[in-house]
Amino acid sequence: MTSIVDTASRSALRPRATLSLSNRWLDAAALLGSAALLAACGGGGGGSSTTADATATPVVATTASTSINTDTAAAPVVASVVAPAVAPAVAPVVATVVTPAVTTLVATTATQRDAVRLADQASFGPTEALLTSIRSQGASAWIAAQMTTTGSRYTSGKTAEVHQYTANANFCDDKGDNCWRDWYSTEPLVWDFYRNALTQPDQLRQRVAFALGQMVVVSNLEVTGTYGFRNYHNALLDNAFGNYRQVLKKAALSPVMGDFLNNANNDKAAPNENFAREMLQLFAIGTCELNSDGSLKGGACTATYSNEVVRSYAYALTGWTYPLGGATHWGCWPTGLNCRYYGGDMVAAAAFHDGAERKLLSGITVAAGSTAPAALETVLDSLMAHPNMAPFIGKQLILHLASSNPSPAYVSRVAAAFNAGKYLSFGTGQKGDLAATVAAVLLDAEARGDSTTRTAGKLREPAVMFAGVLRALNGATDGDALAWWWGDGLRQHVFRPPSVFNYYPTDYPVAGTALIGPTFGIHNASAALDRLNYLTYLLDWGGTAPNTSVPNAVGTKVDLSAFLTDAADATKLVDRLSMLALGQALPAAPRDKVIAAVSWWTASTDSANWKTNRVKAAAYLVFGSPNYQVLR
Numbered sequence: 156m157t158s159i160v161d162t163a164s165r166s167a168l169r170p171r172a173t174l175s176l177s178n179r180w181l182d183a184a185a186l187l188g189s190a191a192l193l194a195a196c197g198g199g200g201g202g203s204s205t206t207a208d209a210t211a212t213p214v215v216a217t218t219a220s221t222s223i224n225t226d227t228a229a230a231p232v233v234a235s236v237v238a239p240a241v242a243p244a245v246a247p248v249v250a251t252v253v254t255p256a257v258t259t260l261v262a263t264t265a266t267q268r269d270a271v272r273l274a275d276q277a278s279f280g281p282t283e284a285l286l287t288s289i290r291s292q293g294a295s296a297w298i299a300a301q302m303t304t305t306g307s308r309y310t311s312g313k314t315a316e317v318h319q320y321t322a323n324a325n326f327c328d329d330k331g332d333n334c335w336r337d338w339y340s341t342e343p344l345v346w347d348f349y350r351n352a353l354t355q356p357d358q359l360r361q362r363v364a365f366a367l368g369q370m371v372v373v374s375n376l377e378v379t380g381t382y383g384f385r386n387y388h389n390a391l392l393d394n395a396f397g398n399y400r401q402v403l404k405k406a407a408l409s410p411v412m413g414d415f416l417n418n419a420n421n422d423k424a425a426p427n428e429n430f431a432r433e434m435l436q437l438f439a440i441g442t443c444e445l446n447s448d449g450s451l452k453g454g455a456c457t458a459t460y461s462n463e464v465v466r467s468y469a470y471a472l473t474g475w476t477y478p479l480g481g482a483t484h485w486g487c488w489p490t491g492l493n494c495r496y497y498g499g500d501m502v503a504a505a506a507f508h509d510g511a512e513r514k515l516l517s518g519i520t521v522a523a524g525s526t527a528p529a530a531l532e533t534v535l536d537s538l539m540a541h542p543n544m545a546p547f548i549g550k551q552l553i554l555h556l557a558s559s560n561p562s563p564a565y566v567s568r569v570a571a572a573f574n575a576g577k578y579l580s581f582g583t584g585q586k587g588d589l590a591a592t593v594a595a596v597l598l599d600a601e602a603r604g605d606s607t608t609r610t611a612g613k614l615r616e617p618a619v620m621f622a623g624v625l626r627a628l629n630g631a632t633d634g635d636a637l638a639w640w641w642g643d644g645l646r647q648h649v650f651r652p653p654s655v656f657n658y659y660p661t662d663y664p665v666a667g668t669a670l671i672g673p674t675f676g677i678h679n680a681s682a683a684l685d686r687l688n689y690l691t692y693l694l695d696w697g698g699t700a701p702n703t704s705v706p707n708a709v710g711t712k713v714d715l716s717a718f719l720t721d722a723a724d725a726t727k728l729v730d731r732l733s734m735l736a737l738g739q740a741l742p743a744a745p746r747d748k749v750i751a752a753v754s755w756w757t758a759s760t761d762s763a764n765w766k767t768n769r770v771k772a773a774a775y776l777v778f779g780s781p782n783y784q785v786l787r
């Protein structure tokens with residue numbers, strides 16, 4: 156069986172990624188890449204297989220995982236392996252959906268494997284301390300504690316002066332070389348994002364806010380003003396376990412969103428429909444009528460709204476302007492409208508609000524003569540009452556946190572928690588409660604445990620991979636290198652999605668299968684190599700030194716010293732890193748190869764650094780494996 160890391164892939168890797176790495180690393184990486192294919196080759200375990208379409212590119216092979224759980228004997232997890240025509244070093248792997256035979260909800264974590272799984276779903280990645288905490292508390296108690304934990308804020312970057320400058324000059328003329336970065340861009344927020352991801356205790360809050368930011372999208376590619384984005388994303392942190400209605404309301408009133416989707420200064424005389432359309436399509440109910448389990452009602456797409464309905468919402472949402480506080484040298488808008496300013500919620504501009512009766516969805520009507528604030532509440536009422544809201548939002552949270560291919564039953568259970576506003580002891584009982592919905596996502600039987608009833612699989616998105624490796628290897632970062640260098644390179648520069656549709660589509664199809672894999676929308680052979688190059692950057696290049704222009708800079712680096720105590724025993728070292736990264740040992744054949752590659756380093760090969768090189772080799776091979784790159 157040919158490895159998915161073929162000769163061409165390895166040759167492509169060498170110029171950027173090998174440097175002083177032993178070729179034995181690459182040999183072991185090749186076997187890791189093919190580990191998931193072993194069963195199809197007769198080398199490891201049972202499971203159904205699917206014949207690949209010989210004409211399709213990429214080529215698809217399906218197989219059963221041979222992963223070993225060292226706590227309990229786990230049933231095989233069925234997974235699909237997608238190998239592009241030019242095979243990446245990390246094979247795109249997405250697990251198939253297995254409809255559960257039972258719907259028992261699992262509220263505790265009993266194994267190391269599931270502790271790692273919960274850390275992958277609900278944090279920016281496991282650390283040895285975090286896994287101890289999850290295992291000692293159990294899943295429900297740990298999630299409950301996380302929902303009361305705070306700590307993360309966005310604080311970096313400059314002030315609102317960028318929208319209060321009245322001199323007849325270029326604003327940046329006297330602000331120094333980093334004016335655009337510090338006053339206009341979201342780069343300072345990227346610093347905070349990764350610093351928080353590595354060090355702050357409110358991991359679940361951060362992951363949910365990150366998901367919400369990819370659902371209710373604003374982008375620095377189209378609007379600028381560092382302080383405004385800081386306000387927007389702090390609001391998502393604040394409302395991560397609040398109510399989704401409030402998330403929508405804060406988005407509707409955000410001057411950043413108002414600027415991004417043209418609802419700030421929207422005039423009843425000629426209303427812009429952009430925000431109204433995206434609110435319906437992306438932020439609330441989607442384009443097709445859904446059953447409660449997320450499937451298409453009637454088996455085909457029936458539109459949830461018409462252009463006439465969009466226009467009604469656009470009229471209802473007119474009459475908002477920027478909050479007071481902005482100024483320019485040239486003055487502002489016509490009377491009744493305020494200068495661009497992102498320092499608070501938008502305020503009503505009565506003269507520009509449409510006061511006509513407007514028929515909305517869910518049988519709800521904006522009454523004639525309604526003010527802009529009253530019309531907004533009616534708009535929110537109509538969306539929260541729509542039967543699509545619960546399955547549409549519930550499924551998106553599943554996709555971002557747990558699985559790319561949830562079963563209809565899983566979606567239905569999460570939607571029920573959204574509608575009830577309650578799940579076990581979580582939630583207030585108000586429809587749209589996010590604490591209840593997130594708990595339902597994470598504690599469902601398909602998210603927890605090693606049973607074959609569990610729906611598994613999503614490709615680890617780049618930002619989560621960046622932070623996850625650093626967390627596991629006791630790293631530190633100021634976020635600087637993870638913005639333009641690695642974030643742009645792997646097409647997930649945080650806070651700069653290419654459009655309101657986010658970094659990738661939620662329904663991106665995995666070629667040759669019936670599965671979807673949203674993150675595969677930004678994944679290809681080059682990205683697979685860059686994921687390995689990121690590990691080389693940390694382990695072999697030593698990361699990056701502090702950039703003195705970044706406040707409180709520490710650079711980006713890992714600290715391998717904690718693992719040196721096990722470096723003399725290659726088997727113990729490899730298994731320790733595997734239990735940290737995967738929650739279980741590597742499959743038997745790749746494990747043997749990895750141990751052999753690590754064992755090559757001895758006092759004879761490098762008397763001064765052999766133990767450190769063993770840790771580097773083991774970390775490279777474990778974190779570069781498909782077993783780590785794909786959350787299962």
